[in-house]
Amino acid sequence: xxxxxLLVIPVAIFLIIRWRxxxxxxxxxxxxxxxxxxxxxGNMATLAALPSDAAAIAWAKTYGGVTKLHGVLGVxxxxxxxxxxxxxxxxxxxxxxxxxxxxHDLASFRDKFGPGVAAVEGADHVRQKRVxxxxxxxxxxxxxxTPVQAASxxxxxxxxxxxxxxxxxxxxxxxxxxxxxxxxxxxxxxAFGTTARxxxxxxxxxxxxxxxxxxxxxxxxxxxxxxxxxxETASAGIYASLVPLAVVDYNFFRSAMKTFRRLxxxxxWVRTTREEHGSLNSGDDLLSVLEKASKEExxxxxxxxxxxxxxxxxxxxxxxxxxxxxxxxxxxxxxxxPKVQERLxxxxxxxxxxxxxxxxxxxxxxxxxxPYLNAVIKxxxxxxxxxxxxxxVNRADDVLPLTDPIVGTNGEVLNQIAVKKGTWVVxxxxxxxxxxxxxxxxxxxxxxxxxxxxxxxxxxxxxxxxSIYGSLLGFVAGNRSCPGWRIAVLELQVFVCDIxxxxxxxxxxGVDIEREYHRVSILKVVGNPVRGGEVxxxxxxxx
Numbered sequence: 001x002x003x004x005x006l007l008v009i010p011v012a013i014f015l016i017i018r019w020r021x022x023x024x025x026x027x028x029x030x031x032x033x034x035x036x037x038x039x040x041x042g043n044m045a046t047l048a049a050l051p052s053d054a055a056a057i058a059w060a061k062t063y064g065g066v067t068k069l070h071g072v073l074g075v076x077x078x079x080x081x082x083x084x085x086x087x088x089x090x091x092x093x094x095x096x097x098x099x100x101x102x103x104h105d106l107a108s109f110r111d112k113f114g115p116g117v118a119a120v121e122g123a124d125h126v127r128q129k130r131v132x133x134x135x136x137x138x139x140x141x142x143x144x145x146t147p148v149q150a151a152s153x154x155x156x157x158x159x160x161x162x163x164x165x166x167x168x169x170x171x172x173x174x175x176x177x178x179x180x181x182x183x184x185x186x187x188x189x190x191a192f193g194t195t196a197r198x199x200x201x202x203x204x205x206x207x208x209x210x211x212x213x214x215x216x217x218x219x220x221x222x223x224x225x226x227x228x229x230x231x232e233t234a235s236a237g238i239y240a241s242l243v244p245l246a247v248v249d250y251n252f253f254r255s256a257m258k259t260f261r262r263l264x265x266x267x268x269w270v271r272t273t274r275e276e277h278g279s280l281n282s283g284d285d286l287l288s289v290l291e292k293a294s295k296e297e298x299x300x301x302x303x304x305x306x307x308x309x310x311x312x313x314x315x316x317x318x319x320x321x322x323x324x325x326x327x328x329x330x331x332x333x334x335x336x337x338p339k340v341q342e343r344l345x346x347x348x349x350x351x352x353x354x355x356x357x358x359x360x361x362x363x364x365x366x367x368x369x370x371p372y373l374n375a376v377i378k379x380x381x382x383x384x385x386x387x388x389x390x391x392x393v394n395r396a397d398d399v400l401p402l403t404d405p406i407v408g409t410n411g412e413v414l415n416q417i418a419v420k421k422g423t424w425v426v427x428x429x430x431x432x433x434x435x436x437x438x439x440x441x442x443x444x445x446x447x448x449x450x451x452x453x454x455x456x457x458x459x460x461x462x463x464x465x466x467s468i469y470g471s472l473l474g475f476v477a478g479n480r481s482c483p484g485w486r487i488a489v490l491e492l493q494v495f496v497c498d499i500x501x502x503x504x505x506x507x508x509x510g511v512d513i514e515r516e517y518h519r520v521s522i523l524k525v526v527g528n529p530v531r532g533g534e535v536x537x538x539x540x541x542x543x
Contacts, residue, residue, distance in 0.1 A: 033068035042070030092478035116310030135289030213532030
């Protein structure tokens with residue numbers, strides 16, 4: 001009897017799921033796409049497993065701007081992989097507010113980071129984002145330039161000492177590690193009015209950085225189709241009451257819980273340090289804005305203590321990881337293209353900042369007025385975005401228009417795709433950034449000069465889906481766009497200027513970097529991956 005039940009129950013569940021999906025058929029079934037790679041995980045594990053978004057890029061080239069993927073059994077029958085500009089404009093458009101993160105992604109964010117702005121929805125999300133945006137508006141960001149420059153110069157000083165102590169003219173260093181330490185110091189200084197001292201005393205921040213490394217690998221790194229299926233179904237709550245996530249994937253569960261505990265401890269340290277010693281910025285920082293909001297009597301602006309801790313935790317991970325990954329990729333690009341690096345150095349040096357004068361600093365206007373600097377930053381973010389994909393689900397039936405019509409599996413031409421409530425999409429940022437009709441025939445190559453093209457060859461801003469920075473989706477768009485994008489761009493401007501002004505960066509012969517990607521990027525050496533990632537480069541101090 002038991003053996004019969006073990007056979008009948010899974011078959012019954014499968015038939016119920018299939019009946020439910022067939023009942024809800026729409027145009028999604030007509031969209032062409034690859035065959036399923038796995039009965040359990042469909043194409044989703046392949047999408048996550050191949051480095052540098054290789055699967056997404058290949059499918060976009062084969063099937064166009066919309067590709068139908070087979071989803072995870074029991075979670076989603078089909079998933080649309082989308083890079084079509086018109087469809088993305090609909091998803092991210094302000095007039096279409098019912099596309100949002102799916103429920104178990106929101107739950108995953110809450111489990112790791114607490115109830116911050118990335119983990120809530122509806123009125124709570126609007127309220128929290130309004131408060132955070134006040135603390136990161138253009139005027140506030142302009143005032144954060146001093147702590148960012150202080151962290152950058154401290155890093156450059158430590159890099160120079162490391163180079164000189166090696167006894168060689170050119171020194172091999174893991175630029176990703178240095179980028180992480182620099183970004184963590186910068187973040188804690190401008191956002192929290194204190195410092196992690198990650199550059200000055202690496203041991204002081206080693207624990208939290210190692211915690212981040214473990215979470216990147218265990219929660220976002222490569223995995224098997226079986227583990228992917230178990231994680232997704234457990235996160236969706238399908239059998240969570242019967243089999244805890246800790247049993248399904250112990251490393252995943254352990255890293256998620258350890259990250260939450262460590263971030264909570266660090267955020268408490270931040271607040272205790274401020275209470276005892278005050279803010280380094282005289283209270284002129286993001287945390288001061290959040291704490292002020294906690295005292296508001298108006299509930300439309302008030303933040304709870306738990307929500308403030310959630311913001312700190314999310315800022316610590318997302319703010320530090322995005323900037324450090326982008327900086328490491330950008331420096332690697334400059335190392336591979338020495339002519340671009342020299343041209344950039346000439347533009348920076350033309351600003352006439354005396355390296356021997358500690359008080360000589362560039363202004364926000366100086367950074368914004370360097371066209372080649374900003375073109376290099378945008379081009380690196382375009383070709384190798386730190387965020388290669390993001391997910392959305394629609395909360396109501398909708399119709400997605402298409403820039404390029406597609407031929408359905410029934411032979412009919414589709415100019416739009418009707419999608420029912422609950423349809424999952426993966427926004428393919430990497431392929432969107434490489435569309436030749438938007439970026440030119442050389443869209444797969446690193447070329448900062450594309451940003452200076454005029455006429456018909458100019459980057460057609462109108463074709464991009466409402467992005468907030470440079471026609472790119474690196475900071476996403478719509479109601480879930482990154483509220484900290486301005487300070488992130490400022491950090492990149494400052495760090496790149498300071499490093500390129502003081503060092504010549506060389507690539508290591510035969511060493512290539514690839515991105516492991518599953519919602520976040522992990523940079524690794526091809527053929528010799530290191531846990532947590534690395535980007536080895538050669539640095540040559542300039543006199």
